Amino acid sequence: MLGPTERIAFLLLVIVCGGLATHGFLRIARIVRLGKAAERTDGLAGRLINALIDVGLQRTIAKARPLVSLAHGFVFFGFSFYILVNVNDLIEAYVDGWTTIGAGTLAGVFNLLSDLFSVLILIGMLSLLVRRFVAKPKTLEFNSNVLLQAKAAGGGVRRDSLIVGVFILIHVGARWLGTAFHLAHNGHGDPWLPTASVVAQGFAGMSPDTLELAMHICWWLAMGLIMVFLPYFPRSKHLHLMIAPLNLALHKSTPHGELDDVIDASAPGAKTLTDLPWPSLLDSYSCIMCNRCQEVCPAHESGTPLSPAALEINKRYWLNANSSSLLAGGESPMLLDFATSSEAVWSCTTCYACVEICPVGNAPMFDLVEMRRSIVFEGNAPDDLAEVLRSLDEKGNSFGQSARRRAKWTRGLDFKIPDARKQPVEYLWFVGDFASYDPQCQEISRTVARILHAAGVDFGILYEGERSAGNDVRRTGEEGLFEALTEQNVETLAACEFERIFTTDPHTFNALKNEYGDGVTVPVEHYTTLLLRLVESEEIQLGDGSRGKATYHDPCFLGRYNGGFDAPRALIEACGTELVEMPRNREQSFCCGAGGGRIWMKDQDGITERPSDNRIREAMSLGAIDYFVVSCPKDLTMYRDAVKSTGNDGKIEVRDIVEFVADAMGLNDEPGDGAEAIPRAGDEAEAGAAPANG
Amino acid sequence: MNTVVLLKRVPDLVEDLEVDSSGTALDSEHLKLTLNEFDDHALEQALLLKEGGGGEVTAVALDSEDVDKMLFTALAKGADRALKITGTGAVNGTSELAEVFAQALGSVNYDLVLTGVQASDDIDGQLAPTVAAKLSVPCIEVITGVEAGDGSVTVHKEYAGGVLAEFEMTLPGVLGIQAAAQSPRYAPVSKVRQIQDSATLDEVAGAGGDNGKFSIVVMTPPETGEGAQMLESVEELIAVLDSKGVI
Structure with missing residues (x-):
């Protein structure tokens, strides 16, 4: 169709503009290579195929x-x-x-x-x-x-x-x-x-x-x-149509809940752009600036200066303006000077919502953890956090309490929980700090113990041998302390005999399951999984009867991080409780605000609404709901506080799932009120071995 | 300006303190030692002085349980040298401890000595003035701010009732630190471990100590009363007073 002159003109345009664009793309490749090493190219073909399928089906966008x-x-x-x-x-x-x-x-x-x-x-x-x-x-x-x-x-x-x-x-x-x-x-x-x-x-x-x-x-x-x-393409957001599929293909393939190790132990974390691993640099070019991450970020929602979107946008804008000097060997300024503020770094709850929602496979949360690693290593951890880290270092718990009192909560039981350090057990219960030391959570821990005891489960705990599992320590950037806690726990565990581990705390669950490497080789499960299995195998017998209307909050480290969505729900319904979902549920669950060490730090100045208050408002918007059900000790304390601070005391009750199970088992029935006492299954070996109903 | 910080490990009060069978000492089985928090402030103040005007910081401590980790932590925070005083006999009370510290300081080049204003086993804050007396140098206590001068320091001392005084003290001298200008910094464990692998602690044989002038006769937890009775009404109160024969 074109005339000869037009044909030559177009060819010239292709050569000139194509050349300029190629220069732009190569520049991006060279910039990305300035980042620190990261293993993201294993099984490259599979990664690319999966990314193309995700893109082809628009899966990440449709979330x-x-x-x-x-x-x-x-x-x-x-x-x-x-x-x-x-x-x-x-x-x-x-x-x-x-x-x-x-x-x-x-x-x-x-x-x-x-x-x-x-x-x-x-x-x-x-x-x-x-x-x-x-x-x-x-x-x-x-x-x-x-x-x-x-x-x-x-x-x-x-x-x-x-x-x-x-x-x-x-x-x-x-x-x-x-x-x-x-x-x-x-x-x-x-x-x-x-x-x-x-x-x-x-x-x-x-x-x-x-x-x-x-x-x-x-x-x-x-x-x-x-x-x-x-030629404008490499500088524009339209770039995402090429970089996003690549970025999705090169996404972290290890479990969500396993942070990458520190790259350089003598200078951990990231102070400047080029201290970040290269996928973080690729993130900046992939970003489409849609602000979806910011929309789901509990820190931004509560009015703090953290916006994961702004972090990526700032990196991108700085790189677009300064790529020449950076490639000429210049250094990027401090990330805290142009990418995000120190207060923003400490606002992150490491809830993973930003990573989960990002349509182009970005992971701004990991940048924040890298920055924390550097800040902590330089000795600049915030004072309130530092105090807790010191306690964790000296006493092995975040409560500043004596390590010897870790199992004091068991004194309220009318039986003795076996000491897994002294006798082999089938299940090792890794209780966790909150479930051990927080008075409200201790009651829940005793209920868990009573349920398992009644069901005849062979379980034990480590008593004062247990230390914090270190999940949140690691997410504050205190890698050394995380390693120290891990070593102590692994040493204790190595001397015990058990077949499985279960935990009450999703944070502890995540660390033991994903971050203990060779230190934990047995299956690790959350207590909701264990209890559901016991219900299904009829080792736990649940009575009939309806137990009100409830909504369930997915804890980040059980749900979004580890896919534990179904067991808690099945358990709630098995107890005769009607479940009503909040608008933000499962992968899109809204963090309570406690993760990533936030629970150890005071609220930031100028906060507009705590995430936990926001969540309780969401639950209250469902209409008449009796219970706000949680399966995480931190959630129990966070939401009981939030119910009070939002003026909803008496209108909704925050309960742990095990309270429904205990009710449905009749464990809370007063003797003599008509309910039969539940015999301990272990007391009648035959009954335990062959469930009556097959 | 070279600063020496005297660090002391004291019983961690979150643990239950129990008296051993001799009745004159705490039961070491249930005892966990921790750095006296005021000493941590003294160390922080020393590090701030170093960062502000140079000089060296030396952390000094008596050999005790976990003292190495404490001294490595001081190095990780920025102290230049750590000195462990070894081989002393039983050190009874602040007076004897001051003697040990003063003797050890004979081998150290210092302008300023900082230590915590008090400790759980030195509520009356005798360590700083006693060390100063043994070294024959001046001492000021309850310090909340230190600025280095030329051959002297300007310090802020707190008095009861919120009154603050500014002193100038000629060096060398000793200060009992109430609070550093900022909260004691946190030493990340990985840095402490790296220091542990690369640095060494200096050791000096302890001299002084048990002077035979003090001995603990008896140590005992406070006697507890029989507890309180909560009364719900005036009538109950009258009944109680009546039964005691008060009315």
Whole structure:
């Protein structure tokens, strides 16, 4: 279709713009390689295939914002098909007489798809632009105390969005109109091109020369524009369409709950950009600045200066402005000076919500942990945190209490829990700090013990031999202390005989399951899993009867981190309790605000609403609910406080799951009120071995 | 300015303190020692002085349970040298301890000696002035701020009732630190472990100690009363007073 001059002009454009773009992409590759080492390329083929499937099915995007995801889907699937359209248009430009119009059924199907996808892309893109520039959703704004690079704060993200949006509208619009002009030129419509045929009717009166000119202009607007846009591509958010699939493929493949080890023990963590592992640098280029991570971040929601989105955006903007000096051997300034503030770093609850929700596979939370590692190593841990870390170092618990009193809670029991250090047990119960020392949680721990004792389970505890498992210690960045606690626990465990470990605390569960390496080789489970199994095998007999209406809060380290969503729910329902879900449930559960060591630090100044208060408000919005059910000792204390501080005392009761189990087993029935005493299964060996109902 | 910090390990009060069978000492089986928190402030103040104006910081402690880890922690925080006083006999009371410290300081080049203003076994804060007396240098106690001068320090001393005084003290001298200008810094475990692998503790043979002038006759936990009785009403109160023959 193109004339000889046009053909040469386009080739020149390809060479110049393609060259500039290649330079831009190579620069990104060189920048990413400045990051510290990280193992992300094992099983590369599988990683790439999985990423392409995720992208192809739009899985990561469909996790949230359904309407936006639909609009994105229009653009995504449209553009995927447009690769063929672009190739066709190139052939059409350089092969005289080539056209798909009127060229048979196969060409007809191609035309139909290109016609429909063009319209869908235009609808999708227009919707996204209307959303951003007319509807202006709050989620695209940042808390006023969030550190944001001047260029980004000054409308850089909006400008970038506008440029990309207008590019797409012109590129696709021009291609669509060009086809309409083509049809008008032919003098008749084409049933394979329904929308273009309708538009073509509007051009019916134009002269063939005018239509010919219009077709050329449209071709250039569609294809020439791609070339003009290419050099801008590596600097724009549109880059995500290439980097995001790559980033998803190179995502951390170890368990969610296993942090990467410290890279350089003599200078752990990250002070500057290039101290970060290279995937963190890739994250900055992958970021589409959609703020989904910020929207689910409990720290941002509560008004702190932390925005995981701003962290990625700041890294990106700084890199775009300073890549030359960095590649010339210059150093990046301190991350705390331009990427995020120290207060923001300490606001993170390490709840993993930002990593879970990110559609392009970014992991801003890990950057924050790297920064914490460096801050702690430099001796700059916040005072309140430092006090707790000292206690953990000296006494092995976060409560500042005597290690010898760890098992004091067992004194309220009318039986003695076996000491796993002195006798072999089937189940080793790793109790955890909160379940051991917090007075409210101690009651729950005793209930767990009574249930298991009644069910005849062979279990024991480590008494004063247990130390904090170190999950949250590690997430404060105190890697050395985590290692010390791990060593002590592993040494104690090595001297004991047991077949499985179960824990009351999801944090402890996560550490033992994912971060103890060779130190723990037996299966580790959360008590909800164990109890459900005992119920299913009828070693625990639950009575009939309805036990109110409840909503359940997924603890981050049980749910989002380790996929423990179903056992707690099944257990609640097995106890005759009606379960009503909160809007944010399962993977999208909202953190109570205690994780990552936050429970040891005071609330930040200027906080607007504690995450736990926010969560209780969500539960109260469900209407008449009797219970707010938890399966984490920290949740028990956090939410009992939150019920009081939100003025809901007496309206909803925070209960641990085991309280329902104990009720349903009749363990809490007063003797003589009609309920039969539950005999200990172990007391009647036959009954324990063969459940009555098979 | 070279600063010496005297560190002392004291019984951790979160543990139950029990008197042993001799009736004159705490039962060491149930005893856990920890750094006196005021000494931690003294160390912090010394590190702040070093960071502000240079000089060396030397941490000195008497050999005891876990003292190595404590001294390595001081090094990890930024102290230049750690000195462990070994081989002393029983050290009874602050006076004897002051003698041991003073003797050990004979081998150290110092301008300023800092220690905690008090400790759980030195509530009356005798260590700093006694060490100063033995060294024949001046001493000021209850210090909440120290600024280095030329051959002297300017210090803030707290009095009861919120009154604050500023002193200038000619060096060498001893200060009993109430609080450093900032909370004692946290030494990350990995840094302490690295120091443990790379640094060594200096040792000096202890001299002084048991001077025979003091001995503990008896040590006993406070006697507890019979407990309180909570009364619900005036009538109950009258009944109790009546039964005691008060009315």
